[in-house]
Amino acid sequence: MSELTLLLIRLAFLALLWFFVIAAVGVIRTDLFGARTAPAPARKPVKQARPVSKPKKGEPRQLIVTGGPLQGTIINLSETPITIGRANDATLVLSDDYASSRHARLFPQDGQWIVEDLGSTNGTYLERSKVTRPTPVPLGVPIRIGKTVIELRK
Amino acid sequence: MSAVDVTPVPMTAKRRGAQLGMLAFAVLIVMGAYASVGLGINDKIPSGMLGYGLGLGGLMLAAYLVLAKFAPWADPLLLPLVTLVNGIGLVMIYRIELAGAKDASAASQLMWTALGVVMFSATLIVLKDHRALQRLTYTAGFVGVGLLILPLLPFIGTEINGSRIWINVGFSIQPGEFAKLALVVFFAGYLVAKRDVLALAGRRLLFIDLPRARDLGPVLITWGVSIAVLVGEKDLGTSLLLFGTFIAMLYIATQRTSWVLIGLLLFVGGAVLAGQVFSHVEARFDGWLHASSNDLYYRQFGSSYQLMQGLFSIGSGGILGSGLGKGHPTLIPFSFSDFIFDTLGEELGLTGLMAILMVYALIVQRGLRTSLAARDPFSKLLAAGFSFLLAWQVFIIVGGVTRLIPLTGLVTPFMSAGGSALLANWILIALLVRMSDAARRPPPQAIQDEGLTQVMQR
Numbered sequence: 332m333s334e335l336t337l338l339l340i341r342l343a344f345l346a347l348l349w350f351f352v353i354a355a356v357g358v359i360r361t362d363l364f365g366a367r368t369a370p371a372p373a374r375k376p377v378k379q380a381r382p383v384s385k386p387k388k389g390e391p392r393q394l395i396v397t398g399g400p401l402q403g404t405i406i407n408l409s410e411t412p413i414t415i416g417r418a419n420d421a422t423l424v425l426s427d428d429y430a431s432s433r434h435a436r437l438f439p440q441d442g443q444w445i446v447e448d449l450g451s452t453n454g455t456y457l458e459r460s461k462v463t464r465p466t467p468v469p470l471g472v473p474i475r476i477g478k479t480v481i482e483l484r485k
Numbered sequence: 486m487s488a489v490d491v492t493p494v495p496m497t498a499k500r501r502g503a504q505l506g507m508l509a510f511a512v513l514i515v516m517g518a519y520a521s522v523g524l525g526i527n528d529k530i531p532s533g534m535l536g537y538g539l540g541l542g543g544l545m546l547a548a549y550l551v552l553a554k555f556a557p558w559a560d561p562l563l564l565p566l567v568t569l570v571n572g573i574g575l576v577m578i579y580r581i582e583l584a585g586a587k588d589a590s591a592a593s594q595l596m597w598t599a600l601g602v603v604m605f606s607a608t609l610i611v612l613k614d615h616r617a618l619q620r621l622t623y624t625a626g627f628v629g630v631g632l633l634i635l636p637l638l639p640f641i642g643t644e645i646n647g648s649r650i651w652i653n654v655g656f657s658i659q660p661g662e663f664a665k666l667a668l669v670v671f672f673a674g675y676l677v678a679k680r681d682v683l684a685l686a687g688r689r690l691l692f693i694d695l696p697r698a699r700d701l702g703p704v705l706i707t708w709g710v711s712i713a714v715l716v717g718e719k720d721l722g723t724s725l726l727l728f729g730t731f732i733a734m735l736y737i738a739t740q741r742t743s744w745v746l747i748g749l750l751l752f753v754g755g756a757v758l759a760g761q762v763f764s765h766v767e768a769r770f771d772g773w774l775h776a777s778s779n780d781l782y783y784r785q786f787g788s789s790y791q792l793m794q795g796l797f798s799i800g801s802g803g804i805l806g807s808g809l810g811k812g813h814p815t816l817i818p819f820s821f822s823d824f825i826f827d828t829l830g831e832e833l834g835l836t837g838l839m840a841i842l843m844v845y846a847l848i849v850q851r852g853l854r855t856s857l858a859a860r861d862p863f864s865k866l867l868a869a870g871f872s873f874l875l876a877w878q879v880f881i882i883v884g885g886v887t888r889l890i891p892l893t894g895l896v897t898p899f900m901s902a903g904g905s906a907l908l909a910n911w912i913l914i915a916l917l918v919r920m921s922d923a924a925r926r927p928p929p930q931a932i933q934d935e936g937l938t939q940v941m942q943r
Contacts, residue, residue, distance in 0.1 A: 337525065337808055338808070341806065344833075344837075345806075345834070345837055347513075348841075351510055351514055351840075352840055352847070354510065355562055355566060358503050358562055359562065359847070362500075
């Protein structure tokens with residue numbers, strides 16, 4: 332076997348090694364930036380989320396924090412429910428000792444937003460009354476969770 | 486907190502195709518290396534290449550099928566990456582055996598690899614939910630410490646090459662390798678339970694938060710255990726590995742720099758003390774600092790001969806290496822175990838070494854990614870702990886043989902000859918695969934989206 336062939340084999344092997352590393356990084360890239368190939372289908376055809384329709388008149392579009400440490404925060408309302416609490420995966424994450432980790436949930440139903448207390452320790456208040464069961468939230472009425480006050484606005 | 490839009494949650498894909506492709510690629514590279522060794526040594530492709538390649542391929546295919554069945558959402562890269570390093574290790578040991586080093590046996594390493602894959606599969610099949618380990622926190626702690634002190638017992642403990650880390654039960658195994666896994670499980674379980682008190686209670690002094698004395702207990706105990714291992718078994722590597730891993734996990738759990746500072750202080754104190762009291766530790770330090778002095782190079786015991794030979798071989802490898810089969814691995818004592826990295830450096834050069842280190846880095850990255858994606862704190866800590874263990878081990882041994890830090894005897898994960906380490910590391914990878922499966926599995930989907938009570942499908 333000539334020296335040249337051996338040299339070529341040597342270089343080819345090193346190139347192959349690096350090609351493997353690059354291919355692995357390529358696989359990771361899709362993991363980071365989402366698959367460019369078709370995303371994995373859900374195991375069961377799940378009903379697609381309804382197309383986002385423009386909120387009709389009289390329906391709230393924004394959730395505004397009017398009191399507490401997060402005052403001024405605005406969340407645009409869509410079709411997805413909003414969770415509020417200290418847990419990191421909540422939509423509105425509170426750092427408030429008086430709030431529970433999963434404190435309350437707001438979700439749309441038939442054009443209305445409903446507030447539901449998720450078994451919090453200190454309770455959720457709609458205006459002055461404690462929320463004991465899922466209750467519709469009118470526009471501009473304060474909801475109090477710990478030190479935080481939120482409102483729905485148009 | 487900002488506006489929340491309705492972007493659908495990106496679904497992690499299973500990426501089975503990518504996994505199978507990468508696995509085949511890894512096996513191909515290993516077969517190429519095998520052929521290249523044959524061509525380099527005696528100008529012909531080794532006769533056993535097809536059988537060898539098919540053997541490794543079949544083994545990994547079996548592992549892949551088990552993974553696809555029992556952990557379908559697992560990370561697609563872990564298995565191929567590990568296959569590559571394990572396979573390259575096998576080829577290097579084969580190559581060193583061919584060069585005539587005694588004690589190097591490719592056949593036994595292949596057998597241990599097969600056993601490792603069996604352990605990998607068994608772990609995946611038996612352990613359906615890794616959180617079961619959380620219930621075994623203290624059991625794992627006792628088992629870990631028990632395994633560590635096993636070699637010190639009379640009759641079954643044996644001393645080889647100055648370290649008493651083997652036990653002999655018909656064949657020799659190193660219980661320390663398995664103790665590492667058990668201890669990481671214990672650390673994770675313990676820290677999940679105690680992290681709030683470790684992070685919050687304490688007093689502020691100058692710029693750092695000092696913990697309370699009673700919270701220091703476990704740190705001191707771990708320190709004591711690792712020092713005891715160092716003293717009793719003369720095993721520098723394992724004690725460094727354990728202590729470093731514990732400090733890293735403590736930092737991950739509490740996010741407090743004071744723990745790292747305390748850990749470093751304890752470590753430096755312990756190292757200085759050990760260096761003064763124990764001659765073998767002192768010898769290691771000397772061999773590191775003055776490796777190239779004639780005195781140490783020709784010394785009868787604790788010489789720097791091995792280290793320097795390793796450095797020479799890396800140096801002669803240069804950028805592109807001498808080519809597989811063209812180096813002189815027999816010039817380094819123990820080139821097939823602790824010093825396999827140097828042998829690799831001679832034959833593959835800096836380019837090859839960097840590629841191998843990248844593969845290790847990617848394995849660690851996948852582990853840390855699993856930790857980030859994990860949903861419960863126990864798996865977060867466990868995955869991060871295992872990844873750090875692997876990274877730290879590679880650092881200690883590669884740093885040791887390249888004379889960045891004092892040389893301590895540890896195996897290069899998946900590469901060095903040594904059955905116990907191979908088995909333990911395959912189990913470690915199985916646990917990471919199990920956790921990544923749980924982390925990447927899509928959350929339960931609501932079957933219907935009306936009504937206040939949602940029906941979930943698991």
